[in-house]
Amino acid sequence: MEKALQLGRPYFDECEIERIKAVLNSGCWAGTCEETKVFEEKFAESVGARYAIATTSCTTSLHAALLATGIGKGDEVLVPSFTFPATGFAVGYCQAKPVLVDVDLDTYTINIGRIKKKITDKTKAIMPVYAFGLPPNVDDILEIGNDYNLKIVWDAATGLGARYHKITAGALSDCECFSFYPSKNIATGEGGMITTDNEEIAEEARSLVDFGTTKHAKVFDKLGFNYRLSAIQAAIGICQLEKLPKFLEAKKELAEYYKKRIREEESSLYWLCPQFEPKDVKSAWQRFVCVIQAHSSVHGKDTSDLRDKLMEFLRKEGIGCAIGTHSLAIQPYFKNDVCCPNADFLYRNTIALPLYYGMNTENVDYVIEKLLEFHTSLVK
Numbered sequence: 001m002e003k004a005l006q007l008g009r010p011y012f013d014e015c016e017i018e019r020i021k022a023v024l025n026s027g028c029w030a031g032t033c034e035e036t037k038v039f040e041e042k043f044a045e046s047v048g049a050r051y052a053i054a055t056t057s058c059t060t061s062l063h064a065a066l067l068a069t070g071i072g073k074g075d076e077v078l079v080p081s082f083t084f085p086a087t088g089f090a091v092g093y094c095q096a097k098p099v100l101v102d103v104d105l106d107t108y109t110i111n112i113g114r115i116k117k118k119i120t121d122k123t124k125a126i127m128p129v130y131a132f133g134l135p136p137n138v139d140d141i142l143e144i145g146n147d148y149n150l151k152i153v154w155d156a157a158t159g160l161g162a163r164y165h166k167i168t169a170g171a172l173s174d175c176e177c178f179s180f181y182p183s184k185n186i187a188t189g190e191g192g193m194i195t196t197d198n199e200e201i202a203e204e205a206r207s208l209v210d211f212g213t214t215k216h217a218k219v220f221d222k223l224g225f226n227y228r229l230s231a232i233q234a235a236i237g238i239c240q241l242e243k244l245p246k247f248l249e250a251k252k253e254l255a256e257y258y259k260k261r262i263r264e265e266e267s268s269l270y271w272l273c274p275q276f277e278p279k280d281v282k283s284a285w286q287r288f289v290c291v292i293q294a295h296s297s298v299h300g301k302d303t304s305d306l307r308d309k310l311m312e313f314l315r316k317e318g319i320g321c322a323i324g325t326h327s328l329a330i331q332p333y334f335k336n337d338v339c340c341p342n343a344d345f346l347y348r349n350t351i352a353l354p355l356y357y358g359m360n361t362e363n364v365d366y367v368i369e370k371l372l373e374f375h376t377s378l379v380k
Contacts, residue, residue, distance in 0.1 A: 005354040005363055007320035008287065010187035011247070015239035023235045031228025032210070039234035040193070042241055047160075047170025049195035051202035054229035054237075055209050058157040058179035061192035062090035064227060065175045066125065068194075068204040069151040071096050075124040077153075080110040080136075081329045081343035083129045087155050088328050091127070099123070100329050102340040106276035108289070108324070108350075109136035111342070115144055125151040130159030130169065132324070132352070133185070133284030134277060138164040138172065153177065157192075158286035160185045161248040165280050170195045175205070180233075185247055185284055186240035188233040247357045251285040257361050258288055258353070261368045268375045269368075271306065288355040289324045291346060307349050310374055317370045324350030 023035050036054050044052035055061045071077060073095035079088050081100040088098040101114050108131035115126065126145060128136040145152045152172070156162075157179035159169040170176050175198070178184075180191035194205050207213055212224020229237075259274050271293040277283050292307040307323075314321045327347035329340040353367055 004318040005320055005359070005367065006356070007322055007352060007354055008183040008356045009358070010182045011243070011357045012236070012239070013243075015242065016236050019235040019239055020232055023231050026231075029231050031230050031234075033231040033234075035231035035238070036229055036234040039229070039237045039241075042238060043170075043193055044195060046241055046244070047195055048168050049170050049176075050197045051195065051199070053194040053202065053205045053209060054234060055192040055194060055227045056229060057086075057181070057190055058155070058177050058192040059086040059090055060209070060225070060227040061177035061179075061194045062087065062127070062153065062155060063093045064205045064208040064225070065153045065177050065194050065196075065201075066090060066094050066096070066127075067208055068201045069125065069153060069174050071125055071151070071153075074122065076120060076122040077125045077127055078110075078115055078118050078123060079127050079328070080129050081327050081338075081340035082108055082131070082325060082346050083155065083328065084157070084325050085328060085331060085333070086157075087127060087129055088334055096124075097122075098127075098328070098334065100334060100338045100340055100343075102342045103131075103346070105291070105342050105346070107131060107134055107136075107278065108275060108346055109134060110141075112137050112140045112144075115141070119144075119148055119150075123148070123150060125153055127153050127155055129155040130157070130162060130284070130286075132275060132289045133158045133162055133286035134275060135159060135162050135164040135169065135281055135283075138167060142173075157181075158184060159284055161244060161284035163282035169284065171197075174198060175201055180237060180240075183286070185251070185286055186237065186244055188229070188236045188240065191229050191233050191237065243357075248284060250357050250359075251355055252283075254355055254359055254361070254364060255283070255285045255288050257364050258355075258367075261364060262290075265368060265372060268372055271375075272371065285355065287324075287352045289350050289352045291324075292349045292351060306378075307351055310351060310371075313374045313377075314367075314370060317373075319367055319370060320354050322352045323347065324352055 091098040175196035209227035327343040
């Protein structure tokens with residue numbers, strides 16, 4: 001049994017190797033080559049979107065998507081505080097202002113009640129985030145967007161494979177943005193994708209990621225960017241996309257086994273609470289994240305730094321782990337006297353445990369064994 005467990009790792013087989021060789025031998029490696037177009041078409045089909053535009057990352061996808069939906073200087077975009085900073089940075093790239101909104105403690109997704117309180121005359125869009133693969137409350141967000149005439153750009157960096165009721169991630173308006181970083185459900189090294197059903201948004205986004213080119217190749221009528229995904233990366237993406245169903249099924253089974261084992265050891269692991277998955281919502285399980293019930297006590301001992309002590313312990317035992325993600329409200333770039341107590345709590349008290357295709361239940365049992373050992377060390 002493998003004892004050194006990474007937090008996450010990509011998987012590949014002969015498909016990727018052979019397809020990369022074919023692209024290399026073709027001599028056409030750039031993002032304008034046929035392989036990238038094939039990847040876009042296959043991705044759009046897989047998620048049920050009319051259009052897909054490949055990019056260099058989810059960050060650049062978000063930037064281009066925001067610009068394509070009309071976000072610009074002086075506009076405000078509502079962003080959950082509990083997310084990776086790139087979500088907010090993309091708003092800043094547009095010379096717009098990210099307005100931080102607190103999240104729910106159980107799902108880690110944007111709090112619906114707080115969205116309405118943040119809307120002003122300058123608010124032009126909402127950027128909801130899939131939390132480690134879990135969709136936010138899609139119905140309520142779409143309703144708010146419709147009521148207030150707001151664009152919705154979904155940060156689905158972790159969301160590929162998720163479902164909200166019968167809606168697949170990638171099929172939501174106005175557009176969704178995905179990541180193919182190695183820790184995500186499919187990986188191309190670096191890479192991203194924009195999906196939309198809106199032809200106008202698709203054409204504008206495609207122009208922006210390709211130097212601002214128009215249908216007339218020699219005409220440049222806007223500031224554009226080089227956000228194109230290379231054909232080599234697209235070759236990897238095509239093979240990864242074919243394996244996505246088995247990736248998702250394996251990670252779901254491991255996540256359910258984690259939860260089962262934590263329940264079985266509840267008398268000792270009562271301080272460890274996995275992310276809540278609401279009924280009729282299917283997480284993509286990009287990561288398995290738990291909240292540590294800090295600020296309580298274990299047999300009278302202070303546990304305010306329990307998460308950090310646990311991470312140190314697990315790493316010494318060869319188990320990869322990390323914080324959940326960041327609270328933008330306490331980051332110097334974003335800090336503007338906004339208060340997001342739930343996001344701050346989750347930043348200090350969440351831990352991501354190993355989860356990737358290729359793990360097995362014995363690996364999970366090993367993690368649980370070490371969690372129990374950690375608990376024993378606290379109560380001695």
